[in-house]
Amino acid sequence: MEHNGTDLLMVRQPIFDRDMKIVSYQLRYQFSELINDSLFDPETEGSMLVMQTFTSVFQDGEVRNVPVFLPFPSSMLKGGEVLLLPKKEIVVEIHADIPVTDLLVEHLKLLRKQGFRLALDGFSMQGHLIPLVKLMNIVKIDFSLMHRHRIEKLVGLLNRSGVAPLAQNVDDFETLLFCKKAGFKLFQGRFISRPTKVLGKTVPGNSAALLQLLQQLQRPNITPQEIEDLIIMDPKLSFKILRVVNSAAYQLSRPIDSMQQAVVYLGHNQLKKWATLITLAGNSDKPEAIAMNLLIRGRMCELLAESLDSALQDSAFMVGMVSQLDILLDVEMNEILRQVPLDDAIKSAISEQAGVLGKLLHDVVALEEANWSEIEKSSFDKAFLEVAYRHSLQWAEHAMQALAESD
Incomplete structure (x- = not known):
């Protein structure tokens, strides 16, 4: 896709539920500074491409659409562009390094009131992000940044608060099993593309x-x-x-x-x-x-x-x-x-x-x-x-x- 004279590459990565069914896709793109209202305006070619290609999945014998997690810069969250997007087809993702201000909190409250789903990315108990947690539908916990004991306690707290915990950076099936036992609802990572080693097993x-x-x-x-x-x-x-x-x-x-x-x-x-x-x-x-x-x-x-x-x-x-x-x-x-x-x-x-x-x-x-x-x-x-x-x-x-x- 061409965007302001620059080729913009986008790829999708699956997000799974506890039954290993794809319930959403994470959209990743190069040159995040180029993401603005012209790319995700509902009437532009870029937006239609995202919704037609990146939300479609064949699963359980049928083709259906699942929402995509879209990371947004703070400049877009504070504007009105997000409100123009199809709320059922996206999850608005907020990155962990975003400056938390009263204005940001008000805009996030407005998005929730309008029916948008919000996800906080890369959460590892950063103090400045705690005010945002209660506004989220989903909190993505960075497995690589926290001790397992702390993760289990945090997951329990989120589940009791009605916030769905998502395990990110799950890189193998052994880690996936731990995350399931800990109570995570959603899973994201490279475990789906890495083998579970079984020594001595021959090819069927x-x-x-x-x-x-x-x-x-x-x-x-x-x-x-x-x-x-x-x-x-x-x-x-x-x-x-x-x-x-x-x-x-x-x-x-x-x-x-x-x-x-x-x-x-x-x-x-x-x-x-x-x-x-x-x-x-x-x-x-x-x-x-x-x-x-x-x-x-x-x-x-x-x-x-x-x-x-x-x-x-x-x-x-x-x-x-x-x-x-x-x-x-x-x-x-x-x-x-x-x-x-x-x-x-x-x-x-x-x-x-x-x-x-x-x-x-x-x-x-x-x-x-x-x-x-x-x-x-x-x-x-x-x-x-x-x-x-x-x-x-x-x-x-x-x-x-x-x-x-x-x-």
Whole structure:
């Protein structure tokens, strides 16, 4: 997106409830000083983009919209711009370093009276912020700044006061379990993109077989008949591919009722993608957000590769997908790379972020984590990154929807 002559990158990061369902997204953006009424005016392109793309989530078999947490500078909170925004679709976030004045308190009271939800970010018992706590719907507690014993006491106090405590900077599942036990209602952090290590666990046979299948499909001179022969060896996979190709994702005028027709219609690249997605979707014991993130990452890597060299895009998609298989399978990545037959370029890209494919993965992960200093080093144009990221969000949502229709 272009904003006052400067490319503005925005990414979303999920916020979960205790059932690991996405209930909101945190919006993170580069160049926070550029955030003003022209970006979030309800009638501008920027506002419509945020509301249409960044609030949508596919979950529990349906697409719905969830609110986004929007950080606002004090200058906007003291003006009337916020009142113009759709109150049901945003949570107004106040940063911990904001100067607390009587005027600010009055404006926050007005927002609450008008039905806006307020969240205080980065709270760790700072004295000057305590007057704001009672005005908040949600208080985000920075897990990295407080001792666990103090956190438990604070969470109890907030729950008794009717303020929802949100644990932020939850970086692994062990910390998530503690936060749940402590009474947090909401959770935010990198735990969804980091594996739980289970030493000695091997790759499930069906997943290893899938990756072997994908390696076969990557052969440059493979024929449609050879593809069909590989697919029909797995009846469940064959059935689901037929269901997908006949789903709303493709809007066919006439049904396809044989694997041979599906192979011809889908083509090599699409078949490889759907074979991957179908198998990953079978890991239903994991939060849907993990599968969604795999799809976003895979598609994003593919789009970046396509802009450089179309011959790389298939491998780039694999790099993005496999780079988080350890999370989905609870198996160490080194063990996955040892057991499954992947090209050396794909393995080194995943394990060391080496080579062209590794650089693509590095840039995509940096964007996911809103690591703007690393994005500044990227060779990709920021406007292109913004469009590719937004497209990847939409593509992943459509893919999840098509997979659900195939069940």
